[in-house]
Amino acid sequence: MTERSKTKDTILRTAQALFNNEGEHAVSSVDLASVIGISPGNLYYHYKGKDPIxxxxxxxxxxxxxxxxxxxxxxxxxxxxxxxxxxxxxxxxxxxxxxxxxxxxxxxxxxxxxxxxxxxxxxxxxxxxxxxxxxxxxxxxxxxxxxxxxxxxxxxxxxxxxxxxxxxxxxxxxxxxxxxxxxxxxxxxxxxxxxxxxxxxxxxxxxxxxxxxxxxx
Missing domain, CATH: 1.10.357.10 (Tetracycline Repressor, domain 2)
Structure with missing residues (x-):
């Protein structure tokens, strides 16, 4: 698994947990990036917003x-x-x-x-x-x-x-x-x-x- 694949997997699993616990509508891309500890730009590099996630x-x-x-x-x-x-x-x-x-x-x-x-x-x-x-x-x-x-x-x-x-x-x-x-x-x-x-x-x-x-x- 490449480093990029690991990052994408981290994004997906973190998003899944946040969406489950708080509701998808209540979690923004900025919130997700903050919890993961990456910049919004880095998140956008992997996924162009919440919908692709x-x-x-x-x-x-x-x-x-x-x-x-x-x-x-x-x-x-x-x-x-x-x-x-x-x-x-x-x-x-x-x-x-x-x-x-x-x-x-x-x-x-x-x-x-x-x-x-x-x-x-x-x-x-x-x-x-x-x-x-x-x-x-x-x-x-x-x-x-x-x-x-x-x-x-x-x-x-x-x-x-x-x-x-x-x-x-x-x-x-x-x-x-x-x-x-x-x-x-x-x-x-x-x-x-x-x-x-x-x-x-x-x-x-x-x-x-x-x-x-x-x-x-």
Whole structure:
């Protein structure tokens, strides 16, 4: 790796952390350069403003999330691995959560993100459908006509808007900043959506009780 590549990687990783913690809209190129300890001109040499940084971070995010989402489509998961897999999805989104803070506004400003974001949403839905299909074929879930596709869409929407819901419900301010505990809540709510279709009532009820976050008890 060249020295320039190391500098670009430092810029990207620092930007990702700042955008996640403070919101992309609240961080300027000058702020980013100051945190890294380089001049704004040096930053501009590598990236001509924030938008190219955002595009490159999204490319990283798309590669990582595609790898995660494609796993159960390519090879079915063992029953117990499905719940762990939900955590992995939420953790991947958490690592790039600034994309989910206000995606419509971000896409309006960086329209090149519209198509890849749309593709990721479609892949989330296909992944949810694949997970549910495997559980159905194993005799763990039972669906009526159209219910599996509808649940796949709801789960995809939940993956996408779970952080926005927290932000809107709790309001702005550092005291309401999202924390990793929200991942537990996101997974629990996903399981709650699946629960009505579980074919072995009690076993799933036990799983829900074990997965229930302290904040919901």
């Amino acid at each position: 955002i595009r490159e971070l999204f490319a990283d995010f798309e590669i990582e999330l595609r790898q995660v989402l494609s796993a159960p489509i390519n090879e079915p998961l063992a029953l117990q691995d499905n719940w762990v897999y939900l955590y992995i999805i939420f953790e991947e989104i958490w690592d790039f959560r600034f994309f989910y803070r206000n995606p419509a506004t971000l896409i309006d400003r960086v329209p090149e993100l519209a198509m890849p974001f749309s593709r990721l949403l479609a892949l989330k839905e296909r992944t949810a459908f694949s997970l549910l299909s495997d559980l159905e074929e194993g005799g763990h879930l039972h669906f009526g006509e159209g219910e599996k596709a509808a649940l796949s869409a709801r789960l995809s929407q939940h993956f996408t808007f779970w952080l926005q819901y927290h932000q809107l419900r709790e309001g702005p301010g550092p005291e309401n900043a999202p924390t990793k505990a929200l991942i537990d809540r996101g997974v629990y709510q996903s399981l709650s959506m699946i629960a009505p279709y579980w074919a072995h009532g009690e076993g799933f009820a036990d799983l829900l009780r074990e997965a229930e976050p302290d904040s919901l008890r």
